[in-house]
Amino acid sequence: xxxxxxxxxxxxxxxxxxxxxxxxxxxxxxxxxxxxxxxxxxxxxxxxxxxxxxxxxxxxxxxxxxxxxxxxxxxxxxxxxxxxxxxxxxxxxxxxxxxxxxxxxxxxxxxxxxxxxxxxxxxxxxxxxxxxxxxxxxxxxxxxxxxxxxxxxxxxxxxxxxxxxxxxxxxxxxxxxxxxxxxxxxxxx
Amino acid sequence: xxxxxxxxxxxxxxxxxxxxxxxxxxxxxxxxxxxxxxxxxxxxxxxxxxxxxxxxxxxxxxxxxxxxxxxxxxxxxxxxxxxxxxxxxxxxxxxxxxxxxxxxxxxxxxxxxxxxxxxxxxxxxxxxxxxxxxxxxxxxxxxxxxxxxxxxxxxxxxxxxxxxxxxxxxxxxxxxxxxxxxxxxxxxxxxxxxxxxxxxxxxxxxxxxxxxxxxxxxxxxxxxxxxxxxxxxxxxxxxxxxxxxxxxxxxxxxxxxxxxxxxxxxxxxxxxxxxxxxxxxxxxxxxxxxxxxxxxxxxxxxxxxxxxxxxxxxxxxxxxxxxxxxxxxxxxxxxxxxxxxxxxxxxxxxxxxxxxxxxxxxxxxxxxxxxxxxxxxxxxxxxxxxxxxxxxxxxxxxxxxxxxxxxxxxxxxxxxxxxxxxxxxxxxxxxxxxxxxxxxxxxxxxxxxxxxxxxxxxxxxxxxxxxxxxxxxxxxxxxxxxxxxxxxxxxxxxxxxxxxxxxxxxxxxxxxxxxxxxxxxxxxxxxxxxxxxxxxxxxxxxxxxxxxxxxxxxxxxxxxxxxxxxxxxxxxxxxxxxxxxxxxxxxxxxxxxxxxxxxxxxxxxxxxxxxxxxxxxxxxxxxxxxxxxxxxxxxxxxxxxxxxxxxxxxxxxxxxxxxxxxxxxxxxxxxxxxxxxxxxxxxxxxxxxxxxxxxxxxxxxxxxxxxxxxxxxxxxxxxxxxxxx
Numbered sequence: 001x002x003x004x005x006x007x008x009x010x011x012x013x014x015x016x017x018x019x020x021x022x023x024x025x026x027x028x029x030x031x032x033x034x035x036x037x038x039x040x041x042x043x044x045x046x047x048x049x050x051x052x053x054x055x056x057x058x059x060x061x062x063x064x065x066x067x068x069x070x071x072x073x074x075x076x077x078x079x080x081x082x083x084x085x086x087x088x089x090x091x092x093x094x095x096x097x098x099x100x101x102x103x104x105x106x107x108x109x110x111x112x113x114x115x116x117x118x119x120x121x122x123x124x125x126x127x128x129x130x131x132x133x134x135x136x137x138x139x140x141x142x143x144x145x146x147x148x149x150x151x152x153x154x155x156x157x158x159x160x161x162x163x164x165x166x167x168x169x170x171x172x173x174x175x176x177x178x179x180x181x182x183x184x185x186x187x188x189x
Numbered sequence: 190x191x192x193x194x195x196x197x198x199x200x201x202x203x204x205x206x207x208x209x210x211x212x213x214x215x216x217x218x219x220x221x222x223x224x225x226x227x228x229x230x231x232x233x234x235x236x237x238x239x240x241x242x243x244x245x246x247x248x249x250x251x252x253x254x255x256x257x258x259x260x261x262x263x264x265x266x267x268x269x270x271x272x273x274x275x276x277x278x279x280x281x282x283x284x285x286x287x288x289x290x291x292x293x294x295x296x297x298x299x300x301x302x303x304x305x306x307x308x309x310x311x312x313x314x315x316x317x318x319x320x321x322x323x324x325x326x327x328x329x330x331x332x333x334x335x336x337x338x339x340x341x342x343x344x345x346x347x348x349x350x351x352x353x354x355x356x357x358x359x360x361x362x363x364x365x366x367x368x369x370x371x372x373x374x375x376x377x378x379x380x381x382x383x384x385x386x387x388x389x390x391x392x393x394x395x396x397x398x399x400x401x402x403x404x405x406x407x408x409x410x411x412x413x414x415x416x417x418x419x420x421x422x423x424x425x426x427x428x429x430x431x432x433x434x435x436x437x438x439x440x441x442x443x444x445x446x447x448x449x450x451x452x453x454x455x456x457x458x459x460x461x462x463x464x465x466x467x468x469x470x471x472x473x474x475x476x477x478x479x480x481x482x483x484x485x486x487x488x489x490x491x492x493x494x495x496x497x498x499x500x501x502x503x504x505x506x507x508x509x510x511x512x513x514x515x516x517x518x519x520x521x522x523x524x525x526x527x528x529x530x531x532x533x534x535x536x537x538x539x540x541x542x543x544x545x546x547x548x549x550x551x552x553x554x555x556x557x558x559x560x561x562x563x564x565x566x567x568x569x570x571x572x573x574x575x576x577x578x579x580x581x582x583x584x585x586x587x588x589x590x591x592x593x594x595x596x597x598x599x600x601x602x603x604x605x606x607x608x609x610x611x612x613x614x615x616x617x618x619x620x621x622x623x624x625x626x627x628x629x630x631x632x633x634x635x636x637x638x639x640x641x642x643x644x645x646x647x648x649x650x651x652x653x654x655x656x657x658x659x660x661x662x663x664x665x666x667x668x669x670x671x672x673x674x675x676x677x678x679x680x681x682x683x684x685x686x687x688x689x690x691x692x693x694x695x696x697x698x699x700x701x702x703x704x705x706x707x708x709x710x711x712x713x714x715x716x717x718x719x720x721x722x723x724x725x726x727x728x729x730x731x732x733x734x735x736x737x738x739x740x741x742x743x744x745x746x747x748x749x750x751x752x753x754x755x756x757x758x759x760x761x762x763x764x765x766x767x768x769x770x771x772x773x774x775x776x777x778x779x780x781x782x783x784x785x786x787x788x789x790x791x792x793x794x795x796x797x798x799x800x801x802x803x804x805x806x807x808x809x810x811x812x813x814x815x816x817x818x819x820x821x822x823x824x825x826x827x828x829x830x831x832x833x834x835x836x837x838x839x840x841x842x843x844x845x846x847x848x849x850x851x852x853x854x855x856x857x858x859x860x861x862x863x864x865x866x867x868x869x870x871x872x873x874x875x876x877x878x879x880x881x882x883x884x885x886x887x888x889x890x891x892x893x894x895x896x897x898x899x900x901x902x903x904x905x906x907x908x909x910x911x912x913x914x
Contacts, residue, residue, distance in 0.1 A: 060461075065456075101453050102316050103406050103412070104404075105403070105406065114408060114409065116407070118405050121390070163458065165466050167228075168472075
């Protein structure tokens with residue numbers, strides 16, 4: 001294939017990427033940029049980098065006192081030829097994002113544990129939210145060595161947790177459709 | 190019980206479903222947990238229903254427009270009703286909608302008061318200001334503590350930190366090294382060994398030598414003041430140690446701040462959700478209105494059609510009636526006035542049909558009566574004329590035409606007098622009728638002698654006024670041709686006279702003749718001279734006169750009892766020529782003109798009697814004529830018109846014609862205008878004609894008299910048999 005053709009394709013790809021990024025910034029969107037699996041002490045751990053970008057509408061709602069709930073869903077599944085994938089492990093982390101007016105800080109609360117931290121800026125909060133480190137998935141001995149597993153991670157804003165009035169708008173308005181494409185990582189014990 | 194049509198049931202079901210769905214939608218719009226999750230589905234379902242209704246309406250509209258264009262019955266009324274219904278439904282709906290929207294917008298906005306908003310903002314600012322003061326105090330305390338740490342090594346730091354924490358009143362003190370590494374920490378909460386790490390951005394700020402103080406809402410621990418100040422170690426200002434202190438806000442202020450925070454957040458959230466709230470209400474309201482309006486419009490089509498249907502049927506029924514389809518029955522409508530109208534129409538239509546049938550029946554009856562009457566009149570031998578009140582001819586029968594010898598068909602619908610111009614012979618009859626019509630009598634009777642083309646006829650007429658509107662309802666005139674009857678009576682009388690005469694006279698004649706002969710025989714020889722001559726003359730006179738009387742009696746006898754007919758095929762022309770030849774040598778030197786039809790068919794008759802007939806006619810003609818100038822025309826021809834089966838023979842002379850007074854009894858015995866006639870000639874002629882079932886007539890023409898004889902070509906069997914007997 002001629003070199004100029006490669007260059008052209010790259011240019012086109014770059015243009016498309018830039019356009020997509022501009023749109024991403026405007027309308028917001030979640031994207032899982034990395035998903036890694038490591039094993040430590042017989043425990044399968046997942047690390048991930050997620051780029052969270054809230055849309056202008058969502059940010060405005062957050063700053064007006066509306067709490068947003070973002071869920072991260074992790075699933076370990078095996079493929080089945082005769083049916084859909086069988087889910088071996090399914091875990092979920094749900095975070096509430098809130099603006100604290102008196103302290104002018106953004107509070108991130110993990111709903112399962114009630115543990116919370118506040119951040120001076122929304123970006124700092126989102127950056128912290130997007131850093132998933134050592135998420136224990138399963139004990140290694142629970143896995144079948146002959147089977148090929150697949151780890152699946154996806155994340156998204158939970159529209160059902162929005163105030164009821166916003167929910168109706170959220171179902172229709174694409175600015176509220178904030179969810180990532182699932183990302184997969186193969187796991188062979 | 191009234192049966193609802195299936196379509197109406199479907200519509201009622203649909204409307205119930207629609208109302209239920211709209212209720213659920215509005216319930217979901219309000220803060221109802223139960224229907225909240227259904228909202229999207231309800232929106233979707235109602236949207237589908239909306240589209241379906243729109244499609245139905247467009248379909249109905251298209252059908253309506255098509256039927257209006259095709260000018261179908263009732264389509265324009267449907268369109269008008271439809272437009273009315275739509276206006277009645279849509280206009281109030283839109284007005285209510287407009288006001289509702291306005292109320293909605295204003296109502297929602299009115300919940301949010303600017304003063305409340307400002308007060309909340311102020312409360313927040315006040316809280317923040319109050320806390321800012323405390324934050325600066327805490328920062329100052331921490332900076333003082335940091336100075337105390339200047340000489341403290343990392344090993345001694347935990348002990349010093351404990352003292353400093355007690356002194357500053359912090360809930361947690363932590364000494365952080367490079368990159369936020371914890372050198373030492375002291376906390377009130379002994380369970381929580383690890384101190385709250387500051388964010389990277391704060392550490393970065395510290396590294397630049399700027400202290401940080403801020404509020405930090407810590408879950409389950411309330412509001413804290415977090416302060417970070419540089420804390421140079423024994424290594425001098427170059428070392429990048431940082432002292433972090435967490436100071437708990439007093440519980441009272443913490444509670445107040447929490448309350449302000451909660452109130453402010455909720456109010457902000459509510460204010461922010463105002464837009465979606467209005468949108469949601471507006472959407473539901475619009476959907477409800479749109480669905481209701483579309484349903485109303487759709488139902489308007491149905492209602493308009495349903496209302497117009499009986500009217501359309503009535504219109505079509507009326508049209509059918511107008512086109513003559515009486516008895517048209519429409520499908521029965523409901524129990525309302527329209528249904529009553531349909532029933533009334535059906536009744537009317539049925540009655541009209543009954544009346545029409547009755548009229549048709551009576552017309553047929555009249556027709557049959559008329560045909561019956563015409564048949565009866567046609568078979569009548571009497572003539573019948575019916576005149577209209579204005580005197581014009583209305584009806585007549587064939588016998589009337591035949592008796593009057595006038596084609597009455599030409600005068601139907603016109604006064605009788607119009608026929609007189611073309612048929613002058615008809616005049617006396619018309620005058621007679623006109624005369625009686627003027628008289629006030631309702632019935633009259635008269636005898637009339639009419640000179641027709643077929644001879645003179647004696648008529649007995651009677652007239653009567655017909656019943657009718659006004660004074661006179663027309664006239665019916667019945668007349669009979671009694672010519673034959675009178676003639677027959679006379680013939681019978683004459684026959685009797687002849688028979689008696691023959692009997693009474695013939696008997697003494699022979700003795701008279703014998704006596705006269707004997708007288709001459711016996712006495713003649715004894716006389717002589719003049720006496721003998723006188724006797725001779727006297728007896729001869731007696732004998733001659735007796736002979737003459739015998740002949741006369743013989744003639745009478747023949748008249749009274751004619752010999753039987755011997756009919757055979759006869760060539761009339763040949764017979765005429767033969768008889769005329771006999772008269773050519775007569776002393777009067779008559780001039781004969783024969784106008785004979787060469788194509789004349791032979792006829793069946795007794796040639797001897799025919800010869801006698803011709804003889805009598807010719808003699809009669811010759812006797813009428815002036816000696817020396819006598820001219821006789823004999824013509825034969827085949828009859829025309831209703832006499833097509835007859836042969837006509839005319840004998841015309843150039844004499845003075847018949848006396849008017851004699852015309853009625855011309856064919857009677859001893860009626861003669863001539864001094865030397867026996868008076869039996871024409872009577873015998875008539876008798877011969879009647880024996881042959883023929884007709885004879887006599888009339889005066891220009892320059893003489895004409896006798897016309899019509900003889901049938903073929904003699905009817907009964908006549909032949911009667912004659913033979």
